[in-house]
Amino acid sequence: xxxxxxxxxxxxxxxxxxxxxxxxxxxxxxxxxxxxxxxxxxxxxxxxxxxxxxxxxxxxxxxxxxxxxxxxxxxxxxxxxxxxxxxxxxxxxxxxxxxxxxxxxxxxxxxxxxxxxxxxxxxxxxxxxxxxxxxxxxxxxxxxxxxxxxxxxxxxxxxxxxxxxxxxxxxxxxxxxxxxxxxxxxxxxxxxxxxxxxxxxxxxxxxxxxxxxx
Amino acid sequence: xxxxxxxxxxxxxxxxxxxxxxxxxxxxxxxxxxxxxxxxxxxxxxxxxxxxxxxxxxxxxxxxxxxxxxxxxxxxxxxxxxxxxxxxxxxxxxxxxxxxxxxxxxxxxxxxxxxxxxxxxxxxxxxxxxxxxxxxxxxxxxxxxxxxxxxxxxxxxxxxxxxxxxxxxxxxxxxxxxxxxxxxxxxxxxxxxxxxxxxxxxxxxxxxxxxxxx
DNA sequence: CTCCTTGTTATACGATCGTATAACAAGGTG
DNA sequence: CACCTTGTTATACGATCGTATAACAAGGAG
Numbered sequence: 001x002x003x004x005x006x007x008x009x010x011x012x013x014x015x016x017x018x019x020x021x022x023x024x025x026x027x028x029x030x031x032x033x034x035x036x037x038x039x040x041x042x043x044x045x046x047x048x049x050x051x052x053x054x055x056x057x058x059x060x061x062x063x064x065x066x067x068x069x070x071x072x073x074x075x076x077x078x079x080x081x082x083x084x085x086x087x088x089x090x091x092x093x094x095x096x097x098x099x100x101x102x103x104x105x106x107x108x109x110x111x112x113x114x115x116x117x118x119x120x121x122x123x124x125x126x127x128x129x130x131x132x133x134x135x136x137x138x139x140x141x142x143x144x145x146x147x148x149x150x151x152x153x154x155x156x157x158x159x160x161x162x163x164x165x166x167x168x169x170x171x172x173x174x175x176x177x178x179x180x181x182x183x184x185x186x187x188x189x190x191x192x193x194x195x196x197x198x199x200x201x202x203x204x205x206x207x208x209x210x211x212x213x214x
Numbered sequence: 215x216x217x218x219x220x221x222x223x224x225x226x227x228x229x230x231x232x233x234x235x236x237x238x239x240x241x242x243x244x245x246x247x248x249x250x251x252x253x254x255x256x257x258x259x260x261x262x263x264x265x266x267x268x269x270x271x272x273x274x275x276x277x278x279x280x281x282x283x284x285x286x287x288x289x290x291x292x293x294x295x296x297x298x299x300x301x302x303x304x305x306x307x308x309x310x311x312x313x314x315x316x317x318x319x320x321x322x323x324x325x326x327x328x329x330x331x332x333x334x335x336x337x338x339x340x341x342x343x344x345x346x347x348x349x350x351x352x353x354x355x356x357x358x359x360x361x362x363x364x365x366x367x368x369x370x371x372x373x374x375x376x377x378x379x380x381x382x383x384x385x386x387x388x389x390x391x392x393x394x395x396x397x398x399x400x401x402x403x404x405x406x407x408x409x410x411x412x413x414x415x416x417x418x419x420x421x422x423x424x425x426x427x428x
Numbered sequence: 429c430t431c432c433t434t435g436t437t438a439t440a441c442g443a444t445c446g447t448a449t450a451a452c453a454a455g456g457t458g
Numbered sequence: 459c460a461c462c463t464t465g466t467t468a469t470a471c472g473a474t475c476g477t478a479t480a481a482c483a484a485g486g487a488g
Contacts, residue, residue: 125343172413179393198427199386213412
């Protein structure tokens, strides 16, 4: 029953005009639209239709570039993760040569824009809530955290930390940074980004001084 | 058009039998069903129909006891929070008289059942993702974290920590515990609950020894 | 035993969800 | 200029969402 289509034409109503974009651009636009929807409206307000409206395309186009909305979300996770890790690496590069300064830059970058952006919270929570149910998301999550800890271990080793201690210390530092970032994002009134940075540096210095647990 | 109802009766089909329960029991059953749905199926799989099916009642009954599904979720947050804080208090009570032992018991209780239950993750993520959009949830969240930090401050003071330091130290400890709990829940393969406890105790002892930040 | 209150069920309703598919048009190719 | 490919739109479809409401029955009151 495609009668309505014919009727539209008979009434001389016209379709929206459009331009054909390269595949890369369209994919990127959809990924950015998905991230924006998650950030602005949360996971409950992110659907095929809201994403495509945000990207300025019709809803059907999503499935022309992705297997489904879940695949787009997973790709968005990859993209956001990539952006975050690039931010961290830039902070380290800007910190100069001192190993301790580079380590501090890496750890405290989580408490400065664009990582402290409260809209990132909704994005991250959406991904976390998919870790238990979506195998792709779980895989990306595991890789992301491993990469973060590996970077941290390398920076710790550069500060003279013994190989055997770097692993557990990276876990402990990651947890503190994650917890501070999470609580800062959920409720920014309890403490400030500067306080968070000070706490992380304090914990870091403690672990550099005496790295053993137990 | 309630014709079908009449037809049902004409065909001699009967309604499901039911029993009238006290209001408190029904409310509690719905709250527990909501928590179970969140834990087992995540926020995406938690709806009026799934909650009521889990509670063994018809979907319409939810709105007889709650203003809507959002109100039930908020009430569930209160209930889960209450259960968690009771668990913490029981751990402190079982730790004996030593102030340090009581503090350690409070902090490490997060890494033992029933708090380490991976199904709690979905529940908590659902609440967190509502903090930014639901004022009631935001209020409950703020009260919950304040209560946790207040308890922690009291236990720190009992260990001889100066009043001025207890606040920031409570924030730092809460963040580490939260981060460790979160990462343990998301991916239990990276480290063990015992390692998490050891890291928290280590951080705790450090802060007891030299509580100042900056 | 009968009536009445009301807790409960069953169904209806409009909105929105993700996906499928036919019609269309944009833009290169001959 | 005509054709063809295919990126894109528009609409359809079935499922499920939260809520509203009428019919029913459980269980106490008289």
